[in-house]
Amino acid sequence: MEDHDHIRARVRDLVARHDLAGMTQREFLGHRFDAGLAWVHAPAGCGGLGLSRALQPVVEEELAAAGVPRLNLARNPIGLGMGAPTVLAHGTDGQRARLLRPLWTGEEVWCQLFSEPGAGSDLAGLATRAVRDGDAWVVDGQKVWTSLAHHARWAMLLARTDPQEPKHRGMTYFVLDMQAPGVEVLPLRQATGQAEFNEVFLTGVRIPDTMRLGDVGQGWTVATTTLMNERVAIGGAAAPREGGPLGELMRLWRDRPELRTPGLHHRLLRLWARAEAARIGNERTRQANAAGKPGPEGSAAKLAYAGIAQDISRLHLELTGPDALGYDDWTFRRSEMTGSGEVRHAGFHYLRTRANSIEGGTNEVLRGVIADRVLDLPREPRTDTKLPWKDVPR
Amino acid sequence: MTTPHVADQPIPSLIHSDVEDDLRATLRAVLGERSSWQKVLARLDTPEQPYDDDLWKTLAQDLGLAGLLIPERFGGAGATEREAALVLEELGRFLTPVPYLASAVLATTALLSCCPWAESDVAGDLAALADGSTTATLAVSAHRAPTAAFPDTVTGVRTRGAGTGGTAMLTGTVPHVLAADRAELLIVPALLDGAPHLLLVRSTDPGVSVTRETCLDATRPLGTVVLKDAEARPLTGQNVAVAVLRHAVDTGVALLASEQLGAAEAAFEAAVDYLRTRHQFGRPIGSFQALRHRAADLWSELAAARGTARYAAACAAEDSADFPLSAALAAAHVGDIAVRVAEESLHLHGGIGFTWEHPAHLYVKRAMSSALMFGSPDQHYAELARLADIPGA
Numbered sequence: 001m002e003d004h005d006h007i008r009a010r011v012r013d014l015v016a017r018h019d020l021a022g023m024t025q026r027e028f029l030g031h032r033f034d035a036g037l038a039w040v041h042a043p044a045g046c047g048g049l050g051l052s053r054a055l056q057p058v059v060e061e062e063l064a065a066a067g068v069p070r071l072n073l074a075r076n077p078i079g080l081g082m083g084a085p086t087v088l089a090h091g092t093d094g095q096r097a098r099l100l101r102p103l104w105t106g107e108e109v110w111c112q113l114f115s116e117p118g119a120g121s122d123l124a125g126l127a128t129r130a131v132r133d134g135d136a137w138v139v140d141g142q143k144v145w146t147s148l149a150h151h152a153r154w155a156m157l158l159a160r161t162d163p164q165e166p167k168h169r170g171m172t173y174f175v176l177d178m179q180a181p182g183v184e185v186l187p188l189r190q191a192t193g194q195a196e197f198n199e200v201f202l203t204g205v206r207i208p209d210t211m212r213l214g215d216v217g218q219g220w221t222v223a224t225t226t227l228m229n230e231r232v233a234i235g236g237a238a239a240p241r242e243g244g245p246l247g248e249l250m251r252l253w254r255d256r257p258e259l260r261t262p263g264l265h266h267r268l269l270r271l272w273a274r275a276e277a278a279r280i281g282n283e284r285t286r287q288a289n290a291a292g293k294p295g296p297e298g299s300a301a302k303l304a305y306a307g308i309a310q311d312i313s314r315l316h317l318e319l320t321g322p323d324a325l326g327y328d329d330w331t332f333r334r335s336e337m338t339g340s341g342e343v344r345h346a347g348f349h350y351l352r353t354r355a356n357s358i359e360g361g362t363n364e365v366l367r368g369v370i371a372d373r374v375l376d377l378p379r380e381p382r383t384d385t386k387l388p389w390k391d392v393p394r
Numbered sequence: 395m396t397t398p399h400v401a402d403q404p405i406p407s408l409i410h411s412d413v414e415d416d417l418r419a420t421l422r423a424v425l426g427e428r429s430s431w432q433k434v435l436a437r438l439d440t441p442e443q444p445y446d447d448d449l450w451k452t453l454a455q456d457l458g459l460a461g462l463l464i465p466e467r468f469g470g471a472g473a474t475e476r477e478a479a480l481v482l483e484e485l486g487r488f489l490t491p492v493p494y495l496a497s498a499v500l501a502t503t504a505l506l507s508c509c510p511w512a513e514s515d516v517a518g519d520l521a522a523l524a525d526g527s528t529t530a531t532l533a534v535s536a537h538r539a540p541t542a543a544f545p546d547t548v549t550g551v552r553t554r555g556a557g558t559g560g561t562a563m564l565t566g567t568v569p570h571v572l573a574a575d576r577a578e579l580l581i582v583p584a585l586l587d588g589a590p591h592l593l594l595v596r597s598t599d600p601g602v603s604v605t606r607e608t609c610l611d612a613t614r615p616l617g618t619v620v621l622k623d624a625e626a627r628p629l630t631g632q633n634v635a636v637a638v639l640r641h642a643v644d645t646g647v648a649l650l651a652s653e654q655l656g657a658a659e660a661a662f663e664a665a666v667d668y669l670r671t672r673h674q675f676g677r678p679i680g681s682f683q684a685l686r687h688r689a690a691d692l693w694s695e696l697a698a699a700r701g702t703a704r705y706a707a708a709c710a711a712e713d714s715a716d717f718p719l720s721a722a723l724a725a726a727h728v729g730d731i732a733v734r735v736a737e738e739s740l741h742l743h744g745g746i747g748f749t750w751e752h753p754a755h756l757y758v759k760r761a762m763s764s765a766l767m768f769g770s771p772d773q774h775y776a777e778l779a780r781l782a783d784i785p786g787a
Contacts, residue, residue, distance in 0.1 A: 269784060377669055
């Protein structure tokens with residue numbers, strides 16, 4: 001209760017001293033960071049107060065009560081969702097001081113350079129090389145599936161620093177300046193026709209050793225922090241009943257009785273139940289976390305979400321009638337050019353959700369995670385983990 | 395934007411308090427010792443099969459669990475459906491052969507629903523249920539869906555008085571009644587002078603006979619109740635009988651989901667244990683990706699089922715406007731998943747899972763029977779469609 005009062009007092013003080021009307025959202029976010037109210041579990045000076053993570057909702061409540069608009073995570077989704085937790089967990093004081101504040105305000109956008117054409121689910125097999133050169137590292141390689149690379153100032157980069165070591169031990173984690181010479185970003189066209197992601201080519205890129213996150217050879221450990229937060233970020237979104245794409249589908253179903261068939265009704269009912277169960281399950285996970293009784297259920301959320309999203313979009317396309325055979329636009333364009341709120345053809349969503357079972361950990365990888373970490377099942381025998389990385393067949 | 399049926403209700407707490415965790419731990423310790431699957435299985439081949447009357451006495455009287463839903467003014471615990479659901483999760487986990495669902499949930503809920511107009515008539519019976527000295531059941535077919543028409547297989551006439559204080563005589567047959575041969579009190583839906591009523595019948599009275607049926611799930615036998623000019627006390631007028639019956643069965647359906655969840659969790663945990671220890675081809679079989687992924691999928695589905703089961707119990711406890719929908723959702727969704735988990739558990743055990751000496755078949759029988767009890771998943775989906783405004787073709 002003492003902490004609650006402390007937080008409430010700080011929020012009131014923040015709002016009293018800084019008039020939102022007289023400044024940009026970003027300036028206000030900066031003041032909020034300086035007041036330790038960005039993420040209260042972070043240490044003082046890093047946007048936090050060194051308090052329990054469970055107290056963060058108190059900040060949001062108090063700000064909402066003062067009429068401050070809700071946070072828009074879209075201002076820097078990868079930085080806020082994954083970059084910040086990783087820097088907080090593994091960064092030096094200097095890195096935290098340089099990186100966290102502009103990350104929080106959205107002044108500096110982040111992206112993630114993990115996946116490669118030859119290393120998707122087998123991320124630890126990645127081949128991008130970083131070679132030590134004095135007090136810097138020289139990086140060569142190719143990354144792929146990079147959201148926001150064309151806007152990003154910083155990237156979380158996982159690179160191989162010792163090919164003689166087994167795959168998990170020879171990697172190091174860096175924070176890469178995307179404006180450095182040798183960084184080339186190209187849009188990656190997807191099955192939908194548009195480019196939501198990028199390919200990033202790294203040629204002789206120099207990274208100062210001060211931008212290494214964690215020890216040399218400890219990249220996998222650091223990356224695990226990033227990936228754990230990715231799964232929370234993707235699976236954790238709360239929604240009202242019939243929220244999101246299901247709501248669109250239900251509106252169509254209710255408005256267009258002539259499109260209904262008994263077979264579609266059968267599928268729709270079961271899908272509705274699955275979606276509602278997932279929503280209730282997410283809420284249960286949220287309550288458990290808030291009560292300090294976290295369970296492993298969160299691991300299932302992304303797996304469930306992917307399947308439900310795919311089935312909703314497919315049913316929606318099937319229910320579209322003759323227009324299902326059409327499409328709106330195959331033009332090669334960046335996804336943000338579509339603008340927020342643009343209505344796309346059902347075929348677009350059908351195609352886009354095909355990626356849901358691949359991105360952010362394939363369904364198979366997630367099942368493996370559940371089998372290992374939740375069910376504690378015996379591991380599969382592997383031939384690649386003990387060999388030096390350079391000797392693994394590829 | 396949305397229709398009233400779909401209007402978003404705030405989600406009540408779905409996690410357990412420390413008190414509830416303590417109740418679960420106490421119950422699990424007692425049941426682990428006295429309701430092991432070996433004991434449950436052994437009872438199926440004994441003459442007094444399958445009920446464990448001593449254990450029922452312990453649970454109902456010593457632990458006070460039969461009176462959880464009964465208010466303190468009748469000597470009950472004044473708890474809610476949340477706690478009753480937790481008890482059912484544990485009873486399901488151990489397939490404990492006691493008439494909890496029939497007596498402490500279905501019959502108790504029906505009697506409590508009659509309190510507004512018949513409190514003085516039912517107070518004594520509620521007190522006897524609360525202290526565990528009496529067992530009751532709701533004399534409806536366990537195969538009847540909550541939405542089915544009011545039962546008409548028992549009919550009767552008034553013999554004395556009007557309203558709830560009088561007496562009547564009933565004749566007719568009700569098959570597939572839960573715990574029929576353990577209940578001293580039968581709450582019978584019947585057409586009295588042609589109109590729906592609920593009436594109380596004492597099973598020891600003349601004109602009442604009960605026969606045990608041979609059931610798919612032998613750990614939870616059903617019975618046929620035959621009434622021939624049996625004396626009965628009306629508990630409801632004709633205007634409320636339909637609603638009282640519906641509420642009792644809905645509550646039973648909502649809480650049965652928790653029992654299904656508990657049983658499915660036990661079946662799943664047994665399968666995972668087996669995957670860890672059974673070796674073939676020189677490896678624990680749980681190291682084969684085909685089986686690891688099947689287990690992971692089952693676990694994910696169970697996580698979803700846990701949410702819907704707890705939501706239904708919480709909605710019942712809070713008398714939420716979303717209760718009917720939550721009950722239909724839980725019955726449809728949890729029922730399907732519980733059957734799948736039990737079937738998969740038997741399969742993952744391989745040959746040993748198909749033997750009588752292994753408990754996997756007990757869980758399959760319980761899961762399938764429960765899924766078909768008080769409405770099939772299909773019927774629950776149809777009701778969900780109505781409540782959530784998802785019209786058919």
